[in-house]
Amino acid sequence: MDKYYNSYRESFEQYGISYLALLWASEKSMEARFRVICEEIALQGKSLLDLGCGLGFFLDYLKNRGVTPSHYVGIDNKDFFIESNRHRFAPEMFLCEDLFKLRERYREERFDYTVASGLLSNIEDWRGAIDLMWDLCREGCAFNCLCRCSYQLDFTSHSLAEVIQTVERLTQTFVIRHDYLKYDFTVVMFKNETMY
Numbered sequence: 418m419d420k421y422y423n424s425y426r427e428s429f430e431q432y433g434i435s436y437l438a439l440l441w442a443s444e445k446s447m448e449a450r451f452r453v454i455c456e457e458i459a460l461q462g463k464s465l466l467d468l469g470c471g472l473g474f475f476l477d478y479l480k481n482r483g484v485t486p487s488h489y490v491g492i493d494n495k496d497f498f499i500e501s502n503r504h505r506f507a508p509e510m511f512l513c514e515d516l517f518k519l520r521e522r523y524r525e526e527r528f529d530y531t532v533a534s535g536l537l538s539n540i541e542d543w544r545g546a547i548d549l550m551w552d553l554c555r556e557g558c559a560f561n562c563l564c565r566c567s568y569q570l571d572f573t574s575h576s577l578a579e580v581i582q583t584v585e586r587l588t589q590t591f592v593i594r595h596d597y598l599k600y601d602f603t604v605v606m607f608k609n610e611t612m613y
Contacts, residue, residue, distance in 0.1 A: 421539050425495050429472075434501060439471045439535065449597045450534050451478040454559045457592050457605040463529035464488040466553055468516060468546070469536030471495075473502045476510075490528070492519065516546060523553055533560040544583050550606075551587045557607040564600045577602055 421440075429438040441447040451474075461484050467475055470491030479486065491511045493499055499513040514522065516536075531550040537543045537560055550558040562580060577595070580602075584591050588606050595602040 422495060426497055429495075429497050429501075434472055434505070436474065439474070441535070446598055446601075447474060447534075448478065450561045450601065450603065451475055453561070453594050453597050453603045454532055454534065454605070455479070455482070455484070457594065457603070458530055458557060458559055460484050460486055460530060462487050463556070465490070466523075466528040466531045467491040468519075468531060468533040468550065469493055469539065470502070470511065471498055471535070473506060473511070475532065475534055476506065488528070492516065516540070516549065517542070519549060519553065527555045528553055529556045530554055531558040533558075536560065537562045547580075547583055548587070555608065557605060559603060559605040561601055561603040564595075564602060580604060 424440065425438070428440055432438040436444045436447045439447070454475075455478075460479060463486055465486040465488070467489065470476070470493050473491055476489060476491065489510055491499075491502060492514050493502075493511070494513065494515055496513045499511045502511040512522075531554045533546065533550060537546060540546055543562075547558075547560065550560065564577065577593070581593070581604075584604055584606055588608065590607040590609070592605045593602060594605075597603075
């Protein structure tokens with residue numbers, strides 16, 4: 418069980434299917450993160466692995482904009498989120514799984530894109546998570562982080578320089594967006610130099 422499990426459970430019990438249950442600052446900031454990902458990668462007709470999917474709000478965001486992935490799988494280690502998602506969406510689309518066990522589960526399968534919105538603020542081995550996202554994608558991956566200067570001290574924040582150093586070990590083809598929220602940045606990494 419991760420160190421935030423009880424906080425999320427209590428928040429979910431209090432707020433239900435709401436951005437508040439995910440401990441986001443606001444619905445607007447949650448959607449800003451989703452928007453930036455979608456501005457950088459076209460997900461229509463692509464297979465998508467959503468790591469730390471929470472309550473499936475990224476899938477909602479895509480559907481509300483007419484974007485339909487060819488195949489979607491949402492992963493979270495909070496069983497109450499996954500149970501809720503299985504009632505709202507097709508049950509087989511969501512798995513309650515430890516992030517670092519996914520290499521074994523998807524040994525033979527890759528997704529066009531892997532995304533993680535908010536996940537890296539909840540785990541200590543963020544470098545391992547970036548490596549995993551990269552390993553499980555065919556075309557690219559996208560993630561967002563709280564900046565080290567963030568006011569949200571309860572979560573893990575990141576130095577942009579350290580994240581870039583990690584990304585550059587894997588690819589030289591990436592985009593950094595730091596223009597949408599004051600204490601947040603998004604990184605989109607591509608496998609093929611012609612992708613961007």
